[in-house]
Amino acid sequence: MNGPTAAPSASLRLLGVAVDVYKKVFTNPALSPPNPVRRSGFDIDVTVESVCAEARDVVSLTLRRPGGQRLPAWRPGSHLDVFLPSGRQRQYSLCGDPHDLSRYRIAVRRLSDGGGGSTEMHSLAPGDALRIRGPRNAFTFVETAPAYLFVAAGIGITPILPMARAAGDRGQLVYLGRSRDTMPFLGELPRGAEIRPDDESGTPDIAAILATAPPGAAVYVCGPPPVLQTAQRAFFALNPTGSLHTERFSAPPIVDGREFDLTLAASGKHVRVAATESALDAIRRIHPDAVFSCRQGFCGTCKTPVLAGDIDHRDRTLTDAERPGHMLPCVSRSAGGPLVLDL
Incomplete structure (x- = not known):
């Protein structure tokens, strides 16, 4: 009895370690060269071909590979992860022609409360270099509907x-x-x-x-x-x-939230998370450089190790192996009592 049950447990532990290493190394654009990314298209170096004003506070950016190679195919509803020169990561929907794989087009509205990403996007000019990841699709177009x-x-x-x-x-x-x-x-x-x-x-x-x-x-x-x-x-x-x-392009509202305390272990600082705010927003009050992107619990950019406390997981990304010791503070919260984060 012990032999057949022990092997799957060991396999699951090894799988959890492998997934964690993969996410830390191969999904970090600073550590990985352009290469296929599992379930999320490719990491690609691109150049801004053009920036066009489309409406008040909205610009479109056309992106091409420096050598003119074809870009990966995409379907309506797809988006890109864009890695900005500052290190910020943001996500933007593809809004061009899916049949034209010589270029991608995205559009960005400048937001005064958007954490600086949209402002930085608006400062880009033709010739600027970017790293993108994707395309990914979380808004699938059903092609067979009658209407x-x-x-x-x-x-x-x-x-x-x-x-x-x-x-x-x-x-x-x-x-x-x-x-x-x-x-x-x-x-x-x-x-x-x-x-x-x-x-x-x-x-x-x-x-x-x-x-x-x-x-x-x-x-x-x-x-x-x-x-x-x-x-x-x-x-x-x-x-x-x-x-x-x-x-949606914004953080979801907090449902059934309760106040709790966070401790950032690296600095020893404490912050109170209000019932109606995310843990990420509370963290950024004292740690403004905390990384994030989607604010909706699916991209994994803000994944943070948890050293102590019970987690109320509300994300759509972490594996079962990751959940005991990690959280996505953009959506997840305390299940009761304080949390200590490795930040």
Whole structure:
């Protein structure tokens, strides 16, 4: 009995060690040369070919390989990890033509409270070098739906635009924004798209927009949290045979949060995490250089060793082998009592 049960346990331990080494070495662009990355495309060195103003505080950047080689194929909804000269890592949706693999296009809205990444992206110029990783897809476009409704709000147009083009006559796009001058790519929308700026059409009725989707339609929504939350509450009562697909560009709201204390072991500093804030935000009050990217618990950039305490894991990334001693502070919290982090 002992022999057959001991081997799988040892294998799992070895697998956990291997995964940890892989993530520490081969997913760190400073330590690894450009090479295939498991489940996440490739690490690639690219050059900024062009920077174009698309709307107020929005620029698009076209990226190419220095030698002109083809880039990896991608499907609508895909995004890139972009490693900036400062060391920041950010994620941006691909919004160009999936059939043109000579270049990638992304778009970035400048955010005053975005941690500096968007400001740095806006400072890039043609000829600047970047490292990218991907493409990856967490917002999959279902190609076989009988009909589509796309609802894009603001910069949420970036993953939606290639989808709406791919859907062709089966799709309807409703594009929301504060005003036309804040809405990028107005000149690239598919025929029949509805443009509804708030200053012309008033506050959008998301439920009423969703109600226009045919039965069984695939509905894609990308935008700020209030739009997504309304869509998630209303959709299935309106279209029980349809499917709802959402993507957000901001941190999710804290649900059932409780206050707890964090200790950063390297400095001995303590910080109180409020019930409505993430552990990452609390850490950055005293450790502003703490790395992060997605703020949603799927990229793993902010993975942090935990030396003591019980963790309430709310991420979608860590393996079972990693969870006892690590957390993603962008979403995960204390399960009760203080936590001590190896920071």
